[in-house]
Amino acid sequence: MRWKLLLTVCLVIVTKLVVGKNVKYAEAEAESEIESGQFFSQLYKSNLRQMVRMKNDSADPCDDFYAHACGNFDQSLVDEDEVPPYLYNKQDRMLFFQAQYGNFQTLPGRLISQLYSECRSRGESHVLSVKPQLSHWERLLEEIPFLREHGEVLSAWPFLRHQWERRQLDGRLNWIALSAQFAAHGFPTLLHIYFAPQTIYVSPLQDLPCPSLAEFQSSMSDVLEGRHPNVGHIVAHEMRILCRGMRGELPLVRSLTRNGGTTPRPDQEQLLLDDNTMEYFQHFFATLNFTEEQLETARKLPLDVQKISQAWQVLRQTEPRIVYNYVLWQLKEQLLYTDCFQLAEEFERLLHCEYWQWHVLSPQISREVALASYQLHTTRFQQRRRSTLSRRDWYGHLLPASVERKELQVARLLQSHAQAYLNITELNHNYRDLGFSSNAFHRNLLLLRRAQLRHSFISPYIDEEDVNGPAYFLRHFLHFVLLSLHRPTYHYYATQGLELWRQSHLLLDTDGRYTALDCLERQSLQQYDSRLAPIYRQLSADEIGEIFLFYRSFQASLRDYRFWLQGERFAFAEAFVLKYFHLDPQRVLFYAVAQQLCSRQTDIFAAQLNRGYMNMPEFQEAFKCDLKPDKPMNPPARCMINMCD
Ligand SMILES: *[C@@H]1O[C@H](CO)[C@@H](O)[C@H](O)[C@H]1NC(C)=O
Ligand SMILES: *[C@@H]1O[C@H](CO)[C@@H](O)[C@H](O)[C@H]1NC(C)=O
Ligand SMILES: *[C@@H]1O[C@H](CO)[C@@H](O)[C@H](O)[C@H]1NC(C)=O
Numbered sequence: 001m002r003w004k005l006l007l008t009v010c011l012v013i014v015t016k017l018v019v020g021k022n023v024k025y026a027e028a029e030a031e032s033e034i035e036s037g038q039f040f041s042q043l044y045k046s047n048l049r050q051m052v053r054m055k056n057d058s059a060d061p062c063d064d065f066y067a068h069a070c071g072n073f074d075q076s077l078v079d080e081d082e083v084p085p086y087l088y089n090k091q092d093r094m095l096f097f098q099a100q101y102g103n104f105q106t107l108p109g110r111l112i113s114q115l116y117s118e119c120r121s122r123g124e125s126h127v128l129s130v131k132p133q134l135s136h137w138e139r140l141l142e143e144i145p146f147l148r149e150h151g152e153v154l155s156a157w158p159f160l161r162h163q164w165e166r167r168q169l170d171g172r173l174n175w176i177a178l179s180a181q182f183a184a185h186g187f188p189t190l191l192h193i194y195f196a197p198q199t200i201y202v203s204p205l206q207d208l209p210c211p212s213l214a215e216f217q218s219s220m221s222d223v224l225e226g227r228h229p230n231v232g233h234i235v236a237h238e239m240r241i242l243c244r245g246m247r248g249e250l251p252l253v254r255s256l257t258r259n260g261g262t263t264p265r266p267d268q269e270q271l272l273l274d275d276n277t278m279e280y281f282q283h284f285f286a287t288l289n290f291t292e293e294q295l296e297t298a299r300k301l302p303l304d305v306q307k308i309s310q311a312w313q314v315l316r317q318t319e320p321r322i323v324y325n326y327v328l329w330q331l332k333e334q335l336l337y338t339d340c341f342q343l344a345e346e347f348e349r350l351l352h353c354e355y356w357q358w359h360v361l362s363p364q365i366s367r368e369v370a371l372a373s374y375q376l377h378t379t380r381f382q383q384r385r386r387s388t389l390s391r392r393d394w395y396g397h398l399l400p401a402s403v404e405r406k407e408l409q410v411a412r413l414l415q416s417h418a419q420a421y422l423n424i425t426e427l428n429h430n431y432r433d434l435g436f437s438s439n440a441f442h443r444n445l446l447l448l449r450r451a452q453l454r455h456s457f458i459s460p461y462i463d464e465e466d467v468n469g470p471a472y473f474l475r476h477f478l479h480f481v482l483l484s485l486h487r488p489t490y491h492y493y494a495t496q497g498l499e500l501w502r503q504s505h506l507l508l509d510t511d512g513r514y515t516a517l518d519c520l521e522r523q524s525l526q527q528y529d530s531r532l533a534p535i536y537r538q539l540s541a542d543e544i545g546e547i548f549l550f551y552r553s554f555q556a557s558l559r560d561y562r563f564w565l566q567g568e569r570f571a572f573a574e575a576f577v578l579k580y581f582h583l584d585p586q587r588v589l590f591y592a593v594a595q596q597l598c599s600r601q602t603d604i605f606a607a608q609l610n611r612g613y614m615n616m617p618e619f620q621e622a623f624k625c626d627l628k629p630d631k632p633m634n635p636p637a638r639c640m641i642n643m644c645d
Pocket of ligand 3: 419420423424425426
């Protein structure tokens with residue numbers, strides 16, 4: 001019963017789409033008027049046109065499918081608006097965000113919206129402004145309060161020893177306070193402190209930045225302008241010694257610590273707090289303004305204590321001036337924030353909170369309809385997941401009752417997760433009164449990061465990559481909605497649907513993998529010819545693993561697509577549209593997947609993709625290579641077809 005209902009709902013959308021397209025194609029290319037509904041079918045159409053343009057019809061798909069599908073890739077991207085296919089999904093999200101951020105209505109959404117527009121307008125000069133254009137560094141000094149208080153001194157940064165001494169900066173500029181304050185605003189430079197509910201983790205900074213001398217110098221070229229060329233060299237050299245020491249790359253450090261006798265043994269989990277670290281924590285927590293009680297009751301978990309101790313040992317032995325230079329250098333680099341769309345990813349929870357309220361999406365598609373179609377799209381995946389889970393009896397006991405029910409209710413799971421995770425009341429409470437100023441991107445970014453850090457101390461930890469968790473599906477659901485506004489439906493199966501299967505590990509099968517390993521190796525040995533059949537080159541074990549997983553995921557995704565098509569009207573709609581472009585539903589997914597890889601490491605992907613396809617019965621059925629004896633894409637003995645599910 002429920003299915004009938006769902007299908008009806010979906011059919012309504014699709015019928016509307018088809019009617020729209022019908023009119024569209026009948027009226028041919030001449031249209032110029034763009035309403036929003038038409039806008040999407042324009043996109044749909046341009047996607048298909050791009051797919052057709054990209055393939056090389058003179059190249060036989062049975063010789064080298066990858067070469068056929070991508071043959072005209074370079075010529076096909078003539079239009080500036082067109083995007084290489086492998087950027088499809090992120091590009092869609094970006095386009096949607098850019099078109100809509102001005103319309104955001106929730107508090108979290110408006111915060112991102114303000115930051116984004118400020119980020120974009122940095123460096124734009126205002127016609128009416130009498131102020132001269134500020135450089136990145138000058139803007140930081142002006143916007144960020146704890147830099148502005150030393151603005152006059154800092155305009156002479158980076159410091160050499162004689163400057164530091166002459167101006168007596170030792171008492172005035174404190175690297176511990178500086179680094180701790182920035183860390184509390186989400187910019188760690190010497191130590192990484194982060195939170196889970198009621199838990200404080202302290203860990204060394206992963207990937208402490210340590211570029212080459214030349215890179216150090218070029219990154220400071222703006223502030224070094226007008227100073228003696230040696231200054232850059234000296235400062236860069238000092239910082240590089242420091243960061244290499246902190247990363248444990250210099251032998252000097254080890255001998256010093258050994259003589260000092262303070263290196264804790266590796267098994268010693270307690271972090272020894274010296275004066276510097278104590279002071280650091282004081283500044284850090286004061287800036288975050290946690291209550292005494294919060295701090296006392298929280299669990300404290302230092303990670304990799306030995307590495308922290310060693311790095312702080314190096315700090316202790318380094319001139320404060322050099323550490324100060326290094327901390328400021330890191331901040332200046334981190335605050336460059338060259339790609340403003342990164343904001344949407346960094347604060348995704350806030351963005352998704354806005355989307356989930358559906359204000360900007362409701363003109364395109366209602367939430368109920370979107371949920372219903374998403375449920376349909378993931379149905380086979382969910383069924384498989386459920387049967388795999390319940391087969392593991394010992395594990396099945398641990399599953400919540402909802403998973404045991406006959407129908408896995410993706411929509412309901414998503415709703416209840418979203419109500420908690422994207423709880424608008426809670427987010428409004430945590431992000432209110434941040435004190436944003438207008439036109440101060442960097443300052444506001446610091447404030448938002450600080451609020452996010454504070455929030456993480458009371459917010460349950462969520463692993464968004466866990467394919468068994470609702471968070472994963474919530475995120476993919478929102479991506480699905482944006483994708484379906486921009487792309488033909490098969491695209492969902494060629495991108496997200498395929499990914500879903502690949503990442504889920506539901507299709508892992510050790511026996512199958514070993515059989516494939518043997519068989520593919522034999523294929524390489526028998527067929528390889530560097531001139532006639534380069535696609536049979538030798539494969540590494542990892543590559544064979546990839547091919548095996550790809551093969552099975554592709555088949556699963558293709559079956560999903562066909563399941564979706566089985567609704568009579570879906571098939572009709574899809575066939576109708578594709579026919580216009582001389583494509584068909586049987587073949588389209590092979591192109592869509594292959595074209596995502598065009599022009600990306602061709603030598604690697606060409607072999608992987610072709611070897612996957614040529615062994616697939618569905619491929620042979622669609623492209624009929626099995627009827628042509630001596631074609632490379634028709635191996636005399638095929639691999640991986642004897643697997644039982
Ligand atoms: C298309 O394929 C034909 C036949 O293989 C080839 O000669 C031609 O160079 C290809 N075109 C492009 C643009 O690669
Ligand atoms: C710090 O927290 C206290 C109570 O939790 C509050 O009264 C005070 O205004 C906060 N200070 C700042 C600077 O946010
Ligand atoms: C949302 O947050 C508010 C305030 O923290 C809380 O009272 C409410 O129960 C939450 N709602 C859900 C569904 O978790």
